[in-house]
Amino acid sequence: MTVAVLGSGPVGQTAALLLARWGVPVVLVDEHPVRDPVGSKAICQQRDTLDVWASLGAGCLAEEGLTWTTARTFHRDRELFSLKLPDGGSALPPFVNLSQGRVEEVLDGLIAEQPLIDVRRGHRVTGLTQPGCVEILCETADGPRRIEADYAIAATGARGDVVRRALGQHLTGVSFRDLFLICDIRADLPGWAAERRFYFDPPWNPGRQVLIHPCPGSQFRIDWQVPEDYDLTAEETGGALDKRIRAILGDRPYEVVWRSVYRFHTRLVERMRAGRVLLAGDCAHLVAPFGARGLNSGVADAENAAWKLAWVLRGHAGEELLESYHTERHAAAVENAEVTTATMDFLVPQDEARRRRRAEVLAGGVHAEVDSGRLAEPFWYADSPLTTPDPGRPFAGRPPRGALPPPGPGVLLPDVTVPGGRLRDLARQGFLLLTTPGVEAKGLRSVEIPAGGALGARPGEAWLVRPDAYVAAVLQDPAELGRALQRCHG
Secondary structure, three states, rough: OOOOEEEHHHHHHHHHHHHHHHHOOOEOOEEEOOOOOOOOOOOOOEEEHHHHHHEEEEEEEHOOOOOOOOOEEOOEEEEEEEOOOOOOOOOOEEEEEEEEHHHHHHHHHHHHOOOEEEEEOOEEEEEOOOOOOEEEEEEEEEEEEEEEEEEEEEEOHHHOOHHOOOOOOOOEEEEEEEEEEEEEOOOOOOOOOOOOEEEEOOOOOOOOEEEEEEEEEOOEEEEEEEEOOOEEEHHHOHHHHHHHHHHHOOOOOOOOEEEEEEEEEEEEEEEEEEEOEEHHHOOOEEEEEEOOOOOHHHHHHHHHHHHHHHHHHHHOOOOOHHHHHHHHHHHHHHHHHHHHHHHHHHHHHHHHEEEEEHHHHHHHHHHHOOOOOOOOOOOOOOOOOOOOOHHHHHHHHOOOOOOOOOOOOOOEOOEEOOEEEHHHHHHOOOOOEEEOOOOOOOOOOOOOOEEEOOEEEOOOOEEEOOOOOOOEEEEOHHHHHHHHHHOOOH
């Protein structure tokens, strides 16, 4: 029983490693014969993404990444406010910045050590059909090749049109008119290494925005919003790019390590499950990068898909469990689209009334209404068909920026240590029952937790946790466990 993972970016790599950890053989297919490590690309990794990678043996990514703890927001030449990121009681930092190339290098090393993963590089997918299995047609330097698998995860990125068309899916939505110039710059900027800086309408980019992220090795990623007719080549040859950079850096020496121009999009497929194929990452959803919700949501896609495919292939659940992948992760993609679209609407108002309102908010310092990007966070599966609601713990909806909801059904477990190790590590070994003292667990792996504590568990309760460390149910009567488990298997 094999799963084909199409695309070997961080999302595809994560999916392949998670499947192999569950004992599922994987064929990992990528069109590029070798990697291109140039450029920072997706640089901002959130704590829960780092947690998934640490569970696979890539804890070094959290250590190597540059940890930033402060998000500063400016309007013109004054600071509006700064946000200190909470540590959440976790040993992992809330965010690190690390180049996508380094992430891929570390994950490639783990893949090379995994006998269950068969890597096929230089395989460009040209077609896909599902005649009772998944048949993937590829073009290689040695001619056409055909790969068969029981299921597939499509993580072919934004340019995965061939795969999407074969599945009857299209990325529908909007593209933003303005462009963004991105430069990786190596320079010495004392005091900037632990903070993200966002500038509204600075004097050196009037009428538009600038975002500055620190990276390891005295590098900084600078994003300028620029007009839709922006010409990078002309600006480089005419010396305007140097002036643009020096407006921020002053007379310090610097080196441009990489630069590119992007247009941002908000686009989603209609279905993230198409038969035996699950679409993940940028193949399924594109969002503007403000808040770092692209790569981080793609890794969450990978974990969600991997445990469900493993359960179906092991015979623990029927194929209907895979439908919950679409239900849960498409809802997450819709939320990410709403959050990032609101940010882009604030950055680039679409009409005069919105432009006036933005000017009033920025001039008046109404901090709660200033939208420079809500940072990536887990999606909460409170409304999932796999989640058993608890009337005593109703989900109150999206919490304020920088906050997390209290633990309960549909919420990712807090990163705490219990007898036996880290709670999330224990959960990621399979379904887990957390019991309060005096509650007997039958037929399921269990750990006793105190009443109260980080979960706020009440005496007599048992908490059912999914293999991706999300709470599936909080049970007052252990006899309800069978029904909650059945629901959680789709």
